[in-house]
Amino acid sequence: MLIAILVGFAISRGPEKPRVAFLNEVPKDTSVSVGGDTLDVVNARNQLCHRIDCIRVSSRKEAIDKVRSGDVLGALVLPANLAEKINSLASLTPEQPKVEVIVNEEDPLKAQIVDDRISSLLTEANLLIARRVARTGSDYLGLILNGGHLNFLGQKFDVLGLRTSARVLQALRPAVPRGALRQSLDEVVRFATLARDNLDLAGPLLNAVAEPIKVDKHVINGSAPPLDIFAISVAATFTLMFVTLLLVSGSLALEREENAFARLTRGLVSRLELLAEKVVLGVGVGLVVTVLMLAGLELFVDLDWARFGLWIVAILAGGAAFAAAGAAIGAGAREVRAASLLAFMLALPIALLSLVPSGAVGPGLYDVIKVIAALFPFKPALDAMTAGLDEAGPSLGAALLHLAILILAYGTLARLALRRFTAL
């Protein structure tokens, strides 16, 4: 049970946050403003330190020392002129801001995590700033197009705008004598009209540059249950699997190890009865242990006890499939230890394989994993358990049908394998 709980919670837990030294050289009380909007610096810093374990340092040397010693996996240095340069982005004299990242490459896996996290955070920051720069650019374009007031270097200017310019020029046109002068005026009017029409398109274009790809998420396969419920399902299914599989396979192999099988089946009980009794024993014990475990986990996680009936259905169906598989293993093994070892060696890897998500491996390998997982009761039992615990889980009916097929298949296999027990 302990292993099952650990496995369940381990797979649902996110990766450990990398420790990163954080040096902020930007002077206090410096505001960051893009396009007239002030950015919430404190909130941005909190978000950053939520994603990584920020170890505050007071100097660049301290940051490098910590990286070199391995105390942190990397360092993030925000230079003193960062805010100033970000502020310049929406001005007419923009400068590109830079941050410094120092990474310890001794642990390539975690260094990669730091790189990915920082890259992700900077992408988010860049996107935020780009939106505001685009908005400012769009405002400038609007000014050029429609006219208005412009503040530059402390002075206020009136800007006529292309629309008004074209209109003024159009009004002046009749007063200009035919000839070269009017022809030149016509060219200016045409330019102003063309510029007005095309600059109308520049606003959406700037917005598109600021966010070239927009995520539009569509969920096509139902909603996923909460992660803690999934973790509990995994833990409960592991418990049910080990209890039932090991009990049934071991107790059936015991009949052979103790030489009692031939004596029992000489007329005291039929082979089918013996098999059924072992399965019922396994399912009964599995049910009790799993329900007790769920009741214990209720101390840590809220479970929906209104769905208790569905839990029982899921446990009974899953337990019966594990018991049938255990009977097949027990009937094939000559002694208890061999049966237990075989059950363990088969069940654990296949159960863990069943947890591999799509996309984690290549498509061909994933198809193979899916086939293997479908031949063993863990995956459908997990689906049934998840569906029993939470309405957002997978289809309970499909899982029960899958389990019923496996019960029939493994039961038949066990019955056939029992013929070997008669050999003296």
Place this chain on the structure above:
Amino acid sequence: MAEAPAPAATALEARGLVKRYGDRIALRGIDFSAEAGDRLAVIGPNGAGKTTLLSILAGILQPDEGEIHLPRGEVGWVPQQAALYRRLTAEENLRLFARLEGHEDPDATVAEMLELTGLEDRRHDQVARLSGGNQQRINIAIGLLARPGVLLLDEPSVGLDPRQRARLWDFVLALAERGTTVIFSTHNIQEAERYGRGLLVIADGERLFDGSPAGLREVVAAEAPEAADRDFETAFVAFLHHRGH
């Protein structure tokens, strides 16, 4: 005029038993019979078909040909290796099988069997802690739970020391004296001569001899006279040799 003795009641009769495992023939038309209270030793070299024959008599295997008559009903079967739950006590094993046999008063049956085996004082001992001889006695007692007219013992004394063997055979002889027909297989030729009233010699699935130990000596004297005065095991080996085995 003296009255002719009443014919002994037949407890078991086998006719033309044949058993094949693929191309290999394990039994080739075995015929024999045993009477009530008889003690029949089935002997022969390794692979002769002794265990196959007893398994067919016990109903564990089905013969490909031939038939078995059991006028006195049930056959009790005691496998070569003790068929007991070693983690249970002697009493628990007896009670479990008494219940499975459908005894109305399992506790009384357990008490009777413990008395029969002389293991009343070891009733609470785990079977795994009992000696091989005592385990075999419990094993036989379980074979007797169905009150069989015929008891089949597959090499019952294997692995026992001489003292345990002697106690085991005392127990078996007492059963036969009460009217139980005992059919046992053994590799121990002296044991077969000493405890078997009749001998059934088989080799390569074929019946070579069916009669008394004295009858086998007469056959040996006729077929292999040089071994006639030797010990029974030597005479038996000479007999097999003369018959091509």
